[in-house]
Amino acid sequence: MMNVLSRSGIRAQQVAKGPASMGYPSMIKLVGVEKALGGQPVLRGVNLSIPAGKLTTIIGRSGEGKSVLLKHMIGLMQPDRGEVWVDGVEISHLKGKRLNQVRERFAMLFQGAALFDSVTVSENVAFPLREKRHLPEAEVIRRVEEKLEQVGLSGMGHKYPAELSGGMKKRAGLARALVMEPEIILFDEPTTGLDPLMAKAIRQLIVATHRACGFTAVMVSHEIPEAFAISDWVAMLRGGTIAAMAPPGEFRQIADPDIREFIAVGDPGATQVGGGRREWERAA
Numbered sequence: 682m683m684n685v686l687s688r689s690g691i692r693a694q695q696v697a698k699g700p701a702s703m704g705y706p707s708m709i710k711l712v713g714v715e716k717a718l719g720g721q722p723v724l725r726g727v728n729l730s731i732p733a734g735k736l737t738t739i740i741g742r743s744g745e746g747k748s749v750l751l752k753h754m755i756g757l758m759q760p761d762r763g764e765v766w767v768d769g770v771e772i773s774h775l776k777g778k779r780l781n782q783v784r785e786r787f788a789m790l791f792q793g794a795a796l797f798d799s800v801t802v803s804e805n806v807a808f809p810l811r812e813k814r815h816l817p818e819a820e821v822i823r824r825v826e827e828k829l830e831q832v833g834l835s836g837m838g839h840k841y842p843a844e845l846s847g848g849m850k851k852r853a854g855l856a857r858a859l860v861m862e863p864e865i866i867l868f869d870e871p872t873t874g875l876d877p878l879m880a881k882a883i884r885q886l887i888v889a890t891h892r893a894c895g896f897t898a899v900m901v902s903h904e905i906p907e908a909f910a911i912s913d914w915v916a917m918l919r920g921g922t923i924a925a926m927a928p929p930g931e932f933r934q935i936a937d938p939d940i941r942e943f944i945a946v947g948d949p950g951a952t953q954v955g956g957g958r959r960e961w962e963r964a965a
């Protein structure tokens with residue numbers, strides 16, 4: 682058990698435990714997850730297997746429960762019914778130290794960035810490093826500055842979140858998620874609200890760090906086709922269950938008229954074969 686919980690990395694043999702997978706090693710599995718909030722059912726039996734080391738994008742209408750779904754993966758919300766497995770460990774009943782051990786393997790970029798308002802941007806990014814790692818101060822500063830530069834915020838570290846635009850806050854949140862170099866990163870709409878060039882730069886940063894670090898990524902995005910172009914897998918949440926999950930090229934071929942309509946609105950290439958990450962990388 683300790684071996685599974687250790688930071689030894691994402692290894693296929695470690696993820697073989699838990700419920701049967703879909704033919705790939707999975708890092709996170711939701712089995713029959715149901716959740717009601719404010720008296721309304723939100724998740725109505727979600728079965729979802731997130732491939733280890735890949736980038737999976739979750740799409741779906743506003744209010745469908747995408748953010749709620751991510752919060753179940755990281756143990757911030759518990760299901761009313763069903764199971765949540767992370768690397769072979771069922772986490773939905775874990776508490777305290779054991780839950781924290783699992784959470785330490787994650788970083789999450791929240792939809793609203795969720796920065797601490799009372800400290801500077803640098804302190805925000807340094808926070809998880811100071812909390813979880815015992816590094817020399819010079820190393821903390823070096824890593825923080827490196828991440829700020831990567832997200833286009835160099836020289837902004839001394840500012841307070843209230844002094845930043847919405848897009849800058851988002852980028853600071855991204856720097857904070859990346860600085861720990863975790864095994865699993867959940868991105869809740871990482872590029873929504875950014876100008877198109879900055880959104881593109883952030884997507885490229887996500888892909889580049891993903892390629893370099895090999896973490897398991899789950900991203901919620903409304904940006905079609907851009908999100909398809911960087912994803913290995915796409916899953917659609919609809920009516921509280923997963924309506925479909927496939928690699929982007931196959932996802933575009935799904936016959937279900939409802940799914941076709943949803944993805945076609947933002948995606949002029951929806952009827953074409955192909956697409957997906959490899960094609961995008963070739964073009965980049």
Ligand SMILES: Nc1ncnc2c1ncn2[C@@H]1O[C@H](COP(=O)(O)OP(=O)(O)OP(=O)(O)O)[C@@H](O)[C@H]1O
Pocket residue numbers: 718719723741742743744745746747748749750792
């Ligand atoms: N803490 C909470 N308490 C009560 N209801 C909640 C809570 N969090 C979410 N909800 C409700 O659950 C539903 C799904 O919310 P969620 O934020 O997951 O949607 P979403 O798919 O992420 O939407 P968007 O694309 O707009 O971000 C909504 O009806 C929302 O009002």
Ligand SMILES: [Mg+2]
Pocket residue numbers: 747748749792869
């Ligand atoms: Mg949301």
